[in-house]
Amino acid sequence: MPGSETAVGLRGLRKEFGPVTAVDGIDLEVRDGEFFAMLGPSGSGKTTVLRMIAGFEPPTAGTIELGGADVTRLAPFERDVNTVFQDYALFPHMNVLANVEYGLRVKKVPKAERRERALAALRSVRLAGFESRRPAQLSGGQRQRVALARTLVNRPRVLLLDEPLGALDLKLREEMQVELKELQRAVGITFLFVTHDQEEALTMSDRVAVFDRGRIEQVGTPAEVYERPATAFVAGFVGTSNLIAGAAAEKLLGRSGTYSVRPEKLRVVPGADALAGPDERSAAGTVAEVVYAGPATRFVVDLDAGGRLIALQQNLQVSSMEVLGLRGARVRLVWQRRHEFAIT
Incomplete structure (x- = not known):
């Protein structure tokens, strides 16, 4: 169950790209251990918010806190977060085990500990026995789980997921929705999930923030957002109304x-x-x-x-x-x- 402590806190977050305001004064709190979805159409600002939390984009104004600490000006590698992208970004010349170990190797974690943590991460995503395979020998769902294992092995406080299921076919995407939610409950890490798929957000998340034109229209549980839409946009975008x-x-x-x-x-x-x-x-x-x-x-x-x-x-x-x-x-x-x- 999500805790009461704040894992991610955004205060007055704003991002401008020249004359375009992509994010327009966002205030948001994501609780520790929560599966939180940022839902909205393309261009609504949700991915820009995720990139600012990860440190890939500096905000024009506002602050970003992780675990109560201000990280607004810190570099990506100085933040206790990891990101899973839609394309997974696996190294094709490395086997599964080497891909999962890579981040620990960069951090100069001793080989024995590195191997133990990587194998444990693969077990957590149900890929034990796949250590020697290359990414090209895996299905789309298996590659997605390798990407998850590679981030989980670093034991981040917050895991950022930028539409990680978008490249999968419908049946596999539905299966992975269930697997992701089960995994999040098992590891207890805060998941911050970006999607434009309403059903995906309602199925997986503890709470949802609905974005439109750089602003948050509503924040609530899936049932609250669906059953009691606060605005005409939410009513029309989340399901059919x-x-x-x-x-x-x-x-x-x-x-x-x-x-x-x-x-x-x-x-x-x-x-x-x-x-x-x-x-x-x-x-x-x-x-x-x-x-x-x-x-x-x-x-x-x-x-x-x-x-x-x-x-x-x-x-x-x-x-x-x-x-x-x-x-x-x-x-x-x-x-x-x-x-x-x-x-x-």
Whole structure:
């Protein structure tokens, strides 16, 4: 479980590249032993923040603390962090053991200790017996684990991961998400993980910071960020969200403002005259499109009150032909009042 001490502390962090402000006044605390994800689209500033924490980029303003110590002006090798990149950067002419030992050899760690720590690191990532192989003889997932072992062998306080799963295919990426989380729990090191993949961030992290245009839009647990998005950007970027605003909000909810309702919270009831329960709301409309996706179907519904909502329904007892037959049908969308949240 994450501790209460701060592993990484950012205060007023800012980075300018000429006239472009890549990071615009970030304040953030990452707890000791936490798996923390920085999530956002390309160009949102998350990788720049990671590079500043690693020491690869100097901040224009603000401070960076590791374990309570100010490291803002320290060189990368003076910081108790290691970084895993998307391309892994393994030495192709070295075998797995030599790759993992390399950092310790540079630090002039005695050979016996170096070998013992490298073998232990390989066991921790389930690569015992692969010591003599070259990177070209490994799968993508195995190379990723070698890169992890090479950083873990240095026993850093914080491990920085810059989209390390981005080059893997979908199935392997999903497997490695589980393995990474299990590994982080086992070693107890703070993981600071950069990704643009919403599902990846929600699956792996203890907490998530959602970035947009150099700022943090929201910080919270995966459930908080998904179920209670603080802004319209978070609602739209993290998963799929329905926004009810303007005249539609006044007609359906009886109040002005903008509100979010997740697609899986909506129930599709055939017939626009169906009634909602006392703790529910409903909206009549016409099915504009049906998207069959195997285990679930997405219904795009044009509302009589104005606007459009998307409902997600599991295919528990229906076939693709049955759900596709609802295109153009009159329906009523029903949801519980507690599943609608005001956003700014």
